[in-house]
Amino acid sequence: MIDLSAGAAHPAQSFGAEVICVGTELLLGEILNSNAQFLAQELAALGIPHYYQTVVGDNVRRLQAAIAIACERSRLLIFTGGLGPTPDDLTTEAIADFFQAPLVERPEVLDDITQKYAARGRVMTDNNRKQALLPQGAAVLANRTGTAPGMIWEARPGLIILTFPGVPSEMQAMWREVAVPFLRSRGFGQAPIYSRTLRFWGITESALAEKVAPLFDLTHPTVAPYAGKGEVRLRVSAKAESEAAAMAAIAPVVEQIQQIAGADYYGQDDDTLASVVGQRLQRAGQTLSIAESCTGGGLGSFLTTVPGSSRYFWGGVVSYDNSVKESLLGVNPDDLANSGAVSATVAEQMAQGVRSRLGTTWGLSITGIAGPDGGSTDKPVGLVYIGLAGPKNQVTSHRFLFGASRGREWIRWLSVCSALDLLRRQLQEP
Amino acid sequence: MIDLSAGAAHPAQSFGAEVICVGTELLLGEILNSNAQFLAQELAALGIPHYYQTVVGDNVRRLQAAIAIACERSRLLIFTGGLGPTPDDLTTEAIADFFQAPLVERPEVLDDITQKYAARGRVMTDNNRKQALLPQGAAVLANRTGTAPGMIWEARPGLIILTFPGVPSEMQAMWREVAVPFLRSRGFGQAPIYSRTLRFWGITESALAEKVAPLFDLTHPTVAPYAGKGEVRLRVSAKAESEAAAMAAIAPVVEQIQQIAGADYYGQDDDTLASVVGQRLQRAGQTLSIAESCTGGGLGSFLTTVPGSSRYFWGGVVSYDNSVKESLLGVNPDDLANSGAVSATVAEQMAQGVRSRLGTTWGLSITGIAGPDGGSTDKPVGLVYIGLAGPKNQVTSHRFLFGASRGREWIRWLSVCSALDLLRRQLQEP
Numbered sequence: 079m080i081d082l083s084a085g086a087a088h089p090a091q092s093f094g095a096e097v098i099c100v101g102t103e104l105l106l107g108e109i110l111n112s113n114a115q116f117l118a119q120e121l122a123a124l125g126i127p128h129y130y131q132t133v134v135g136d137n138v139r140r141l142q143a144a145i146a147i148a149c150e151r152s153r154l155l156i157f158t159g160g161l162g163p164t165p166d167d168l169t170t171e172a173i174a175d176f177f178q179a180p181l182v183e184r185p186e187v188l189d190d191i192t193q194k195y196a197a198r199g200r201v202m203t204d205n206n207r208k209q210a211l212l213p214q215g216a217a218v219l220a221n222r223t224g225t226a227p228g229m230i231w232e233a234r235p236g237l238i239i240l241t242f243p244g245v246p247s248e249m250q251a252m253w254r255e256v257a258v259p260f261l262r263s264r265g266f267g268q269a270p271i272y273s274r275t276l277r278f279w280g281i282t283e284s285a286l287a288e289k290v291a292p293l294f295d296l297t298h299p300t301v302a303p304y305a306g307k308g309e310v311r312l313r314v315s316a317k318a319e320s321e322a323a324a325m326a327a328i329a330p331v332v333e334q335i336q337q338i339a340g341a342d343y344y345g346q347d348d349d350t351l352a353s354v355v356g357q358r359l360q361r362a363g364q365t366l367s368i369a370e371s372c373t374g375g376g377l378g379s380f381l382t383t384v385p386g387s388s389r390y391f392w393g394g395v396v397s398y399d400n401s402v403k404e405s406l407l408g409v410n411p412d413d414l415a416n417s418g419a420v421s422a423t424v425a426e427q428m429a430q431g432v433r434s435r436l437g438t439t440w441g442l443s444i445t446g447i448a449g450p451d452g453g454s455t456d457k458p459v460g461l462v463y464i465g466l467a468g469p470k471n472q473v474t475s476h477r478f479l480f481g482a483s484r485g486r487e488w489i490r491w492l493s494v495c496s497a498l499d500l501l502r503r504q505l506q507e508p
Numbered sequence: 509m510i511d512l513s514a515g516a517a518h519p520a521q522s523f524g525a526e527v528i529c530v531g532t533e534l535l536l537g538e539i540l541n542s543n544a545q546f547l548a549q550e551l552a553a554l555g556i557p558h559y560y561q562t563v564v565g566d567n568v569r570r571l572q573a574a575i576a577i578a579c580e581r582s583r584l585l586i587f588t589g590g591l592g593p594t595p596d597d598l599t600t601e602a603i604a605d606f607f608q609a610p611l612v613e614r615p616e617v618l619d620d621i622t623q624k625y626a627a628r629g630r631v632m633t634d635n636n637r638k639q640a641l642l643p644q645g646a647a648v649l650a651n652r653t654g655t656a657p658g659m660i661w662e663a664r665p666g667l668i669i670l671t672f673p674g675v676p677s678e679m680q681a682m683w684r685e686v687a688v689p690f691l692r693s694r695g696f697g698q699a700p701i702y703s704r705t706l707r708f709w710g711i712t713e714s715a716l717a718e719k720v721a722p723l724f725d726l727t728h729p730t731v732a733p734y735a736g737k738g739e740v741r742l743r744v745s746a747k748a749e750s751e752a753a754a755m756a757a758i759a760p761v762v763e764q765i766q767q768i769a770g771a772d773y774y775g776q777d778d779d780t781l782a783s784v785v786g787q788r789l790q791r792a793g794q795t796l797s798i799a800e801s802c803t804g805g806g807l808g809s810f811l812t813t814v815p816g817s818s819r820y821f822w823g824g825v826v827s828y829d830n831s832v833k834e835s836l837l838g839v840n841p842d843d844l845a846n847s848g849a850v851s852a853t854v855a856e857q858m859a860q861g862v863r864s865r866l867g868t869t870w871g872l873s874i875t876g877i878a879g880p881d882g883g884s885t886d887k888p889v890g891l892v893y894i895g896l897a898g899p900k901n902q903v904t905s906h907r908f909l910f911g912a913s914r915g916r917e918w919i920r921w922l923s924v925c926s927a928l929d930l931l932r933r934q935l936q937e938p
Contacts, residue, residue, distance in 0.1 A: 103734055104545075105558050105559065106552045107544075107548030107552060108549075114537075121537075122537060129564065129570055130570070131534070131562070132563075134560055135559060136732070140560070143581070147577055151573070164733050166724070166733065197911060198909075203718045223913040223914045223915075368805075375800065375808025375809040375810075375812070376808075377805060378808075379804050381804060382828065382878075391828055391829075394805075394826045395824075396808040398822055399866075401866070406836060435835065436829075436836075486815060487813065
């Protein structure tokens with residue numbers, strides 16, 4: 079075992095959390111370590127100091143070497159990965175062996191796994207039995223959704239170990255439902271950081287940064303920009319004893335930013351363009367149908383990420399082939415032949431066609447060239463027309479040129495968001 | 509300084525590379541650590557063993573503690589971040605101080621920075637001067653695009669240190685243009701790792717693991733399982749002097765796995781269910797249309813991630829509201845009223861309706877309850893019917909129960925993939 083005389087360099091009062099992600103697939107670069115980011119954000123939000131992250135492969139010796147280092151410099155070790163049923167999954171065994179604790183089978187875990195398999199009409203294999211083994215003294219950190227439970231264990235006095243499966247959705251649910259209340263109950267995180275994330279569409283990061291530049295010098299709250307998937311975000315954060323105290327500092331700055339940004343600001347925190355459009359439609363008692371070409375269904379898919387979207391979203395047509403634009407949307411074949419499928423007139427006819435056929439308040443359409451092939455000098459990859467037909471039979475179209483360099487999926491995503499943003503700007507704010 | 513007696517635990521011949529990402533923004537979760545993934549992929553491609561990644565904040569003491577650990581267990585330390593002009597950027601200073609090397613100003617770097625600022629119409633600040641300081645004996649790792657250069661330094665005999673700025677585009681260009689040739693010239697990475705990822709649908713990770721269990725004991729190539737987004741994958745990897753030699757070792761094992769897995773194996777590497785279905789349709793000269801309810805367009809969106817999918821995918825209908833099922837798909841209103849929208853008969857009528865209206869070989873439909881609301885005892889959240897209408901006018905439907913626990917997006921994703929998988933199994937293998 080490695081002898082680390084790190085105590086001197088790390089006085090106990092500064093000990094924080096360490097995230098240890100286990101998985102050879104991380105060291106081969108096969109997956110992006112989004113779990114580390116999620117846990118980092120959560121630790122910051124809880125006000126738990128977090129000084130180190132370690133990634134190590136599915137190898138007992140190296141994992142135990144990492145544990146030896148971590149338990150001398152941190153007092154909360156958070157493991158992700160390596161809890162599955164295969165021989166490669168060895169996080170629990172490695173931890174138990176390191177602290178010389180015997181593994182004990184937990185009947186309640188075995189029952190839970192058995193039931194989950196049965197509910198899915200499957201038979202549990204012998205491999206799964208090992209997922210019910212936890213070190214003596216550890217509490218089960220239940221996994222509501224998957225079969226691999228984690229654990230909460232005070233492996234040594236003052237050293238807390240949490241383990242989570244590597245599947246992000248399972249890990250996140252377990253973190254929120256079990257780990258956060260546990261950590262709070264144990265007095266971790268005395269001065270949490272609270273924050274609001276403000277979301278913008280239709281403005282670049284540098285243009286927004288220039289507009290709000292003086293706010294970047296604030297210290298309480300702080301304002302920091304970051305780029306999302308095609309959108310810009312600002313995070314306004316304050317460290318405070320209570321959420322109310324933090325929000326009292328944050329609210330005036332949020333308001334100031336909203337005024338500066340105007341209509342480019344669309345929402346905050348968990349808002350999406352789809353949820354914001356949905357709220358506005360629902361409030362107005364209006365309905366929406368869509369006609370998509372290059373996005374192939376992406377607009378409808380995004381709209382229906384919102385639970386309850388059936389109250390305002392009725393459906394639409396994926397008119398990938400021109401014949402469908404004619405048959406289901408009534409686009410004029412001559413216009414298709416003369417102007418081409420990617421044109422203002424076809425976008426408008428698609429929006430009108432779906433609106434009138436489905437009988438909705440609005441009809442929203444997308445037609446474009448997502449590439450990588452199919453572009454020309456006149457109509458390059460990244461050219462997209464969005465059509466919007468409205469309640470007074472008015473119809474408009476808008477031309478976008480997204481640029482081919484970032485690829486097909488980027489163009490499709492920007493098309494979907496730009497379509498929703500166009501409609502958002504037509505709908506009254508709540 | 510920490511005294512690590514790790515030599516015994518880490519015999520010299522197994523020393524590999526360690527990636528050390530420096531930046532408090534990583535520990536706050538403000539950015540995703542994509543640099544670590546990039547470097548991991550590159551190291552694997554070069555065949556340089558890579559056993560650890562460390563993330564540490566902008567703090568000299570903790571950064572030096574991480575260096576102390578890393579230089580005892582790795583022989584190639586790759587730093588990203590902390591090379592900028594602000595006081596927070598302290599990677600170079602911390603490294604030089606740790607190895608007790610004086611910092612020396614490099615006039616060629618100062619010239620380069622001055623010129624870059626001038627070219628952007630900006631005046632260099634005093635802050636930038638420190639970017640020209642490198643430890644005595646270190647070579648400049650030039651940054652063609654940004655102002656922060658890195659370094660290549662043999663800090664101790666046999667211990668190579670590379671530093672890169674945190675900006676991914678700069679780091680990647682410097683890596684490819686300078687670091688890779690340097691590492692090759694120094695004899696790193698004689699035997700790169702090549703691998704094949706095999707993809708499966710319709711079998712659990714543990715069931716597949718049991719079937720192929722003996723293969724997990726292989727050492728050349730190695731076989732390792734991992735779970736993707738609802739699917740299971742096996743990675744077959746071999747370390748070899750050439751791709752041909754690696755593939756000669758990998759190919760027979762791949763073939764063996766394919767035989768064991770049968771139809772549950774659907775593709776490898778960059779294949780997706782959408783691309784595999786597309787290839788088979790195209791080869792057969794057949795076409796597809798779709799009718800989606802709870803997935804709202806997700807099936808079409810996934811199908812059209814494949815460039816050129818317009819050759820076999822014609823489009824379809826998003827029938828989120830029942831009125832659309834009647835008007836655009838011809839579903840019988842009595843059946844909707846009696847059996848409900850989520851039923852075998854409606855799934856079948858949706859598939860038949862879209863197939864006949866669009867005139868395609870196949871019609872594929874999805875109707876289900878994605879939740880979180882809308883479930884009942886008879887029809888719980890997660891109940892999904894998939895309908896498939898085929899070239900001989902035959903129509904079938906399949907009932908799935910995905911379980912509500914993992915949430916709406918998970919149910920929608922499994923629905924999309926299960927629909928494609930059903931069609932895949934009807935289409936002849938290429």
